[in-house]
Amino acid sequence: MSSFFTHIGTDFASILFVLTIVTGVLWVLDRFKLEPARKSVAAAAGTEPAKANWLVDFGRQFFPVIAAVFLLRSFVVEPFRIPSGSMIPTLRVGDFILVNRFAYGLRCPVGDCKLLALGEPKRGDVVVFRYPVDPKMDFIKRVIGLPGDTVRYVGKQLTVNGQLLSQELLGEFEGSPVLRYREDYQGVVHEILQNPDRPPQDFEFTVPEGQYFMMGDNRDGSSDSRYWGTVPEAYLKGRAFLIWMSWDAEASRPALSRIGGSIR
Structure with missing residues (x-):
């Protein structure tokens, strides 16, 4: 997905x-x-x-x-719309979000050049970036591995540089067989989904310099760095920070409880 x-x-x-x-x-x-x-x-x-x-x-x-x-x-803020479910439950289909365009430096409006270095991605950030396979497309994922990090995924549990990310089972997700967990990534607490019917895809990977390893919070329903590789620093667009609008397509009305929610 x-x-x-x-x-x-x-x-x-x-x-x-x-x-x-x-x-x-x-x-x-x-x-x-x-x-x-x-x-x-x-x-x-x-x-x-x-x-x-x-x-x-x-x-x-x-x-x-x-x-x-x-x-x-x-240079300041850019709106995006979420059309798919790879970041559920953090972000849902129909969410309209804002992205901080200067969080990782001021970049040229067109092209990959950087005008001014202001900051770098942190582990756990939710980031918008140009899709490495097709740079005309924009993706959103969570930063799991920084340059030089060793990322290990065994039995659907993440270990980064030898540190196991704690997971707390919260129960089923909205009546489905998919399970919801609370994950703590060095103080960045967020929820993830795992499908027990999907077999684990174990791997260990060291992130190259100048690259970032990305994963979706819907761990068994996300096309991410596990499948198409890492993201070059030049492709980063900004950090997602706010849901300014959300539309519930099934109910054909705004999802008021999600509007104004910060993104972690």
Whole structure:
């Protein structure tokens, strides 16, 4: 079960960047050349200045709005929607979340370059990143292994650098045979799901430098680093921190109890 996002899309960043540049050029052109020329002609003729053509007028009016959205989305906070269940029970289908875009440094709006290093992922962070197999897609998972960490998964229990992550059984998940556990990862307490009908996929892996090992909280229902490998540092987009809206598709109404919930 994949956990990619069907938000407006990675390509939207490129589209927004181009729109910002185009409308910005039109705004500057009109502000410093075309508008003064229109006023000069009108003053000489004793008439009101002519209106700008529709394209210039579009750039002049929408540049501030487009630029503000571009800067906010690129460097501060970005919204995403969760369409699949690989992070259940932490995140559910229909959750709309906010992602801190500067948690791991200011990055170029388009491309993989980093403008300013401000922080690094911590074990247990819930992170949005570009899917290594198809970088046009965005995934969300929990950071399990940092560069250099040795991750061991035996009998559906995680050990990181020799430290076993404690698990407390909470019972069945919403009447299904899937079991719900409370897991403590160095103080990051969160819930996970395990399906006892699914056989364990035991492994031991050392995370390469500059890479991160990701897993979904729905341990037996997640496509993650166990299947497609680690995530390069350059592909990190930000840390998920808030559910600002949630929609219950079955009930066709907002899931009010989830709105405003912090993400751990």
